[in-house]
Amino acid sequence: MALFHRVFRFSLPLLNRSISTSSARWDKTPEAKLGVSGDIPSDTEQATGLDKNEHDALMAGVEDPFNMSINVIDWGTRANPKKVPSMFDERLVGCVCEPDAVQVLWMKLTAGPPQRCSCGHWFVLTKGNPNKIEMA
Template identity: 50%
Template sequence: MASLYGRFAASTARKHVLCLSYRCASTKVTMGDPLEHATGLEKRELLAKVAGNDDPFDLKVIKRCAGTKTQPNEIPSAFDSRLVGCICEEDATSINWMWLHKGEPKRCECGYWFNLVHKAPV
């Protein structure tokens, strides 16, 4: 019985020493820059952010300007149409959604005009 306990203690001690040496070795290893590992759309997004474009997909809120028929609010899109939401009043609890199509300015229910303009894709 004593020899069984001795073998168990020796094997546990070896595992503990191996774990400690593994931890020491792993602390020296570092991951490379995420830009080096990224591919495809993720890499293009990271490159756009490095170039200074914080919103490469134009997902942030765009503040409305005059919004007249002669000077509509310009909404960027890489496609021929885009779904746009207009918060007509500052305290509104709902959003008025509408589809914008390239070359066709559209008027919201609140009276503001919107126009789709071309933007190069990411």
């Protein structure tokens, strides 16, 4: 019996703290659980920011709004390097040096003079938006 009183005496303050009450009123009507119009909002209605821009671009028919597909380009020379748009002062560029190559050679392209890949392709970084959608 003494053990019960010791355990109960120490656990009583814990029980008081763990129970909480709320003065919020629960509305049991079905409309209260849904959006303002009474419907569950779709992805289009609740999307914001970059996600909304991407969704709008896809709905407008832009298949690749972030230019994630592989760009096959012609050979860049020192006199006429391939322009790589970037919003920053550097960008990673992957070069598949030969048509039948199975690996990608990555290089960090920085702003300034054109840079040469080890296979001979020339690239230059230009200021601009690399995506097909506007970035806020």
